[in-house]
Amino acid sequence: MPYSEVGPRRQRRLAMKYRRRRTIVAILAVLVIGVPVTIVAVVHNLKGNITSSALRAGDGKAPEKITDELNVLILGSDTRALDTHDYGLGDGARSDAMILAHVSDDSSRIDAVQIPRDTMMDMPACEDTGSGASPAQRGMINSALNQGPACSVSAAEELTGVRVDHFVEVNFDGFATIVDALDGIIVDLDEPLHDDKANLDLPAGEQTLGGTDALALARTRHAVGDGSDISRMGNQQMVMDSIIDRAKSSHTLSRPDRLYSFLDAVTSSLRVDDGLDSVSSLGSLAATVSSVPKDSITFAIMPWQPAPDNQNRVVKSSAADAVFSAITADQPIVDLVD
Structure with a gap:
């Protein structure tokens, strides 16, 4: 059912839901992508804090890459398999936030699209990368993280048709540790x-x-x-x-004592793909991202409509296909989103 056919009250609730997430997700994206800018200026032993895993599961086909643009999948993880039980009980992991960040071929523009966590889709089968395998099934995209970030990458590529070059994941413990590092x-x-x-x-x-x-x-x-x-x-x-x-x-980034503890907290919170598991790789990403002017960065919510079989879930709309096609072609999305 198209969005226009949903009742006014339901329209307002759904629209509010994703508008209010936009700022949170934008902050997360800036934090996770922008952190390497300062990491490079700090001692290299912070590298040992970062964990990594495979970008893709098995030999599954990835979408074709047409240009030399860079696409990073950013995951905010609500996994409960952490060092403490301070956040309540729960099983498995889900992506509480998912952002596809696209850096243009000439590094002049960043287009970041939030994929709503309750987006329903036909998820591809995913081979075991250490967290178990999953069959092809219909479900919410955030559940893909149960089998690890490589499965989230596969699901995101299936949904968008965009090839993902890297992923960055931050977890619950990381969020709390970052707050503590700020006193x-x-x-x-x-x-x-x-x-x-x-x-x-x-x-x-x-x-x-x-x-x-x-x-x-x-x-x-x-x-x-x-x-x-x-x-x-x-x-x-x-x-x-x-x-x-x-x-x-607190001038965190201008005080060496606070800067180190802050970066120690952040780097300890991250899991990245094997291609980013080095200071030089993070430095390269940092240099690319930091060179993009602020007014050339677009954050948007994936165009969506209520899922026909569950009004509390969403599916991508035809407008979303236009957005993802533009990303694949390395074209700006600013005129395609609200």
């Missing part, structure tokens, strides 16, 4: 929030949160509204805004 963030809550499932118990008023509480606040469903994904987005926005404010106010 916490300041939030002001209108009312107390309590959620046993998220290990969240916060009083009302202004307070400084460490990484564990900041993440719990961003992810709680049961302490706000009707317990839906939409209800928690106001808190997510507040947390991300606070991270940016804290980073600016």
Whole structure:
């Protein structure tokens, strides 16, 4: 069913859902791609913090690469297989955010497209890369990460038709560690929030949160509204805004003592493909990304419409095909998106 045929109330809810995610995802994309710019200026032993895995599973075919553009899949992982159990119980891993970032052939432009995590699609079979294999099946694209980032790459390539050259993944522990490296963030809550499932118990008023509480606040469903994904987005926005404010106010990047601890936290949070697992490769990516003017960077949500078999899910629209075709052809998408 096309978006135009959905009731006005449903249209507003869906549109709000993805508009409010846009800022969060844009910040994540800037953080994960932009971090290597400063890594190169720090001692090389930070390289040992970064873990890597295969870009693709098996010998599956990848979309043809027409030009020398660079496409990076950025994954925000909600895996629960972490060092602590501070974020509640859960099994497996899903991509809580997925962004396809395209750097043009001449490095003059970046087009970044967020793929909604609840996008329904026919996912390709994926061979075992260490987290198990999966058969071809219909499901939400975020579930592909259960079998590892290589399966997310396969799913993204299947959905978009765009060849992925690299992936960068950041996890829950990483988010919390980054907040702690900033000495916490300041939030002001209108009312107390309590959620046993998220290990969240916060009083009302202004307070400084460490990484564990900041993440719990961003992810709680049961302490706000009707317990839906939409209800928690106001808190997510507040947390991300606070991270940016804290980073600016504490002058993290201009103080060597803070810079090293911050970069140590970030690099320890990343998993990348084997092609990025070196300081020189990260430096090359950093140099390319940092050379693009800010006004030549476009962030957009993948054009979508409600899934015909489940109104709480989405599918890509015909407008999305036009966006991904433009990326494949290394053409700007700015005039194709809102």
